[in-house]
Amino acid sequence: ENSPDTLSMRLANDATFVRAAFSNRLSIFIQDSFAVIVALLIGLLLGWRLALVALATLPILTLSAIAQKLWLAGFSKGIQEMHRKASLVLEDAVRNIYTVVAFCAGNKVMELYRMQLQRILRQSFFHGMAIGFAFGFSQFLLFACNALLLWSTALSVNRGYMNLSTAITEYMVFSFATFALVEPFGLAPYILKRRKSLISVFEIIDRVPTIEPDDNSALKPPNVYGSIEFKTIDFCYPTRPEVLVLSNFSLKVSGGQTLAVVGVSGSGKSTIISLIERYYDPVAGQVLLDGRDLKLYNLRWLRSHMGLVQQEPIIFSTTIRENIIYARHNASEAEMKEAARIANAHHFISSLPHGYDTHIGMRGVELTPGQKQRIAIARVVLKNAPIILIDEASSSIESESSRVVQEALDTLIMGNKTTILIAYRAAMMRHVDNIVV
Structure with missing residues (x-):
């Protein structure tokens, strides 16, 4: 539910649906609602008997619309x-294309994707049949009510309750x-779909984080010594x-100490x-x-005083x-x-055609793991920051780049900074003060 892929998809797709609903469908609904109110007022002024017949058909049309929405919701x-x-299967395959090709798993991926699409096709077929049945039934009720209204109009003219011109008007x-009343309900499948999207988007917007990201009343000391205790x-x-x-x-x-x-x-x-x-x-x-407890500090202030080298270097597509x-x-x-x-x-970097202005592709695809790691270290x-956190920084780097990255890390942890280093390699622990196992 909270995976980056799922959240990105919900924000991208559902937000688009919500925009379409508010920009188009909501305006139609408001327009038709006011049209119904005005029409009822005019009808009551022209003739109350026929107006009562028209009002009597409203519950039937309303119940029809509600039943249609409930019917469609189930399908x-x-x-x-x-x-x-289905999208996740395809995205995983594209993102990890080298692994897929290396293990000759292309056919397996296609089979998984085909299975997902077959399930969608089957469910969509029944969904389409339900939409057709529900829409046809609602249209039947619409014209049945209209026929009842026409019959009542003819009866009113025949009995002399109103003249022909007034009756026709x-x-x-x-x-x-x-028709104005039923038009929004005729769009029930669209409205229902967008309603779910609306709920999905606002669930994300209204979500309250358990850790307050920017509490202005929290501590923001001018200096950090760097002593950390669990x-x-x-x-x-x-x-x-x-x-x-x-x-x-x-x-x-202790502050200024390096711990592995x-x-x-x-x-x-x-x-x-x-x-x-x-x-x-x-x-x-x-x-x-x-x-002091970390909970007492302003979270943005706290993280601004920490430099993080992650296990997998995060490189942006720029x-x-x-x-x-x-970083700054x-x-x-x-x-x-x-x-x-x-x-x-x-x-x-200088040897690249455009130097520091070189675009490195999605997630740094144009760079080797060692180069990405060195850019991440340069960022830190x-x-x-007075506190350096290094998480297995060289565990995934190719051997020819390991020495260069190791030298960069050695330089990084030197100086009067509190450093916590997580690693498997003995070479990464040469300059530490203490080791915790």
Whole structure:
């Protein structure tokens, strides 16, 4: 539900549906509603007997519309979810195309996608049949009510309740009102679909984060010493509340100290960084910065004083320049290039045809893993934060680039900064003060 792909799809597709509903369909609904009200008022002034007959047909038309929506809701349920699953199969295959090709899994992917499409086709067929039946029935009721109105008009003229010209005028007014009333309900499949999209979009907009991102009343100290302490921490991820990742965990890192954390996969090493960055709050215990609970600090202020080198370097689909100054947009050209030199990235960047203005494609597809890692390190160097967090920074880098990246990391952790380093390689622990296993 909260995966990036799902949220992106909901925002892209559902937001488009909502825009179409508000820009077109809502205006039609308002226009027709006012037309019905005006027509009823005119009809009552012309002749109350025929107006009562027309009013008597309104419940029938309304019930018809409600029944149609309920009928369609039962058949349309799940089609949007099926489209989402089919899209995810295709997106995963395109994103991981090298792996798909390497394992000759193209036919398997096509078969999975075909199965998803067959389910959509089957459900859409029944959905279309339901739409046709419901729409036909609603049209039958519409014309049946119109026929009743015509018969009542003729009866009123025959019995002398009104003259022919007035009767024809009133019949035309109520016929217009009837069609104006049913027109929005004739769009029930469209409105129903957009209503679900509207709910989906506003669920995201109205979602209240459990961790307040910008509490102005929270602490924003002028200086950070960098002392970090975990006090009897218990933690489990919200998606797996039954699995306790950290239990009664305690750790203290003095300001300016470099600490290496090692351990087997799944032991909770990366969770330590997630708790320091306050991506999550612990279930029990406290995480302290300079003796104060992290919850007391303004979240934006807190993260502005931390530099993060992630396990998988995050590269944006723009120029190398924009990727580096992402950490500090007001940085000068000289500061940016100095950060790249410290990260051992300046040489390979300068050798590119457009240098720092080179576009590197979606997620840095034009670069090697080692080059992406060095750009990520340059970004952290430019930020110049007093706390450095490094999560297995060289575990996925090709051997020929490992030495260059290692030199960049060694330079990064030097100086009077608090550094927490998570790694498997012994080479990454040469300059640490303490090691926690």
